[in-house]
Amino acid sequence: MGPIRGNKKKRKIELKIDNENVLASGSSEEGSIDWWDEFSKRIAGSVSPSKGLDQFESVFKVSRKTFNYICSLISEPMMAKTTNFVFLNGKSMSLNDQVALALRRLSSGDSLIGVANFFGTNHSTVSQVTWRFVETLEERGLHHLQWPSTEHEMTQIKSKFENIRGLPNCCGAIDTTHIMMLLSTSERTIDVWLDRKDNHSMILQGSTFFDLAEKGERLQGKKLKLSEGTEVQEYIVGDSGFPLLPWLITPYQGRDLPETKSEFNKRHFATRLVAQRALARLKDVWRMIQGVMWRPDKHRLPRVILACCILHNIVIDMEDDVLDELTFTHQHDLGYRPEVCETADKNASISRDKLSLYLSGRLPA
Known part of the structure; x- marks a missing residue:
């Protein structure tokens, strides 16, 4: 997302x-x-x-x-x-x-x-x-599916995310959701469609975004000065199922965390709810991808999902009041819990610690 x-x-x-x-x-x-x-x-x-x-x-x-x-x-x-x-x-x-x-x-x-x-x-x-x-x-x-093209647009987006719970220089939030399928007996042997719970599903996520960010073609805008000699680059937030990367900040793992890290996690969770609610709303409005699909054409399914995403953004871009009247579940992946990814980039870990200290007011000036 x-x-x-x-x-x-x-x-x-x-x-x-x-x-x-x-x-x-x-x-x-x-x-x-x-x-x-x-x-x-x-x-x-x-x-x-x-x-x-x-x-x-x-x-x-x-x-x-x-x-x-x-x-x-x-x-x-x-x-x-x-x-x-x-x-x-x-x-x-x-x-x-x-x-x-x-x-x-x-x-x-x-x-x-x-x-x-x-x-x-x-x-x-x-x-x-x-x-x-x-x-x-x-x-x-x-x-209708495009990354902000101007610095002004990105500045507005950063401001909106910072207004949620104070995360500075945050440009977005990411999450994943499963598009469930019911396949025929012969098709069930195709392992490529099995997820980690042995359900047949296709996972919806902005995968090309990952490649672009890794190549330095996304999230390479202005760094934000937190204190003298301390900067933070543009980044997005995701849950613990994602790797901790310089451009993808995940929450701290473990129990009994220090106050600064616990407070950071609370702010992080409130901010990444944007992605969870966006996916829930997408599946609530375009219900073809919400339930279990009976024997979908697996070659066409990705393009059907893409069409639903385009339509959803059209509704948003048109400032359609219908979205305000619909009832949403705020749940998009029932039955799935996020996995924990142990991959953590050292520089990203340092950046997260600096953000944590900054948000708690304990980062040296």
Whole structure:
């Protein structure tokens, strides 16, 4: 997980959309409110609005504004392909229909058959439309997953993290979560999909970020002076399952810690909760990756997960109020306890001690 999303004002300008003319191509029917009026009649009684949300938001987990933005983002490549998807009554699916179907599949966690029945189509169409949507979103939406590009953005992020419990020069928090799978008998022999508890799962984590940080392509901004002759570089925080590295600060291990180290751990825990809550919210909103997937296509699964991450950041970047109305569990990996990694870089250990002393007011001036 990266830093707290920042610079909303700038992004809001970039993402501004004319909702009345949202589609660059397609019929006027697709871009009008009439689409939802017609669609809502077909699903009447199928969905009861959640507390604080209207029926549209309850069905798709996004506002109309965000829905329209997603349609505009992917309209050209999505509609350029020749496959003509239809409902059971023979009517062709518009762009709005296809986006709605894919969002429902990803956000509800319902089976292919369940989504097919909801929309009045067959499960094969649900699968194909969702995959086309995933491919197109990956092509057009990756800019919603990016590390802050300016010093100003990073300064804002550091300020937000420091305001949590005082950790200075902290740029983010990291955590992992398991995407559970139920495989067929023949597939269960594939050890690559077994986690440490012998469950079949795929672990979601920003792995490319690790490589970039190790190469010095991340977290190489300004060092912060803590006292005369003492600096701390940019870093992120993670739990004890991660190695202690100069750019990745983990908590102290063991019991009966000195007061300075115990206090540091409390501050560290409160700060890394950002990552835990972000993953919990991601899986609560995009429920396709929340439960146990029945025989997923293991080659496509990473890209489905990526699409859910892109969609989640789109909702955040659009400052969508729907997120404020949803109820979240704050738990994303039930049944798993973090492992303890014994790997510790010597320089990182020194930096952590300096941070601990600084936060306790005991670092010499």
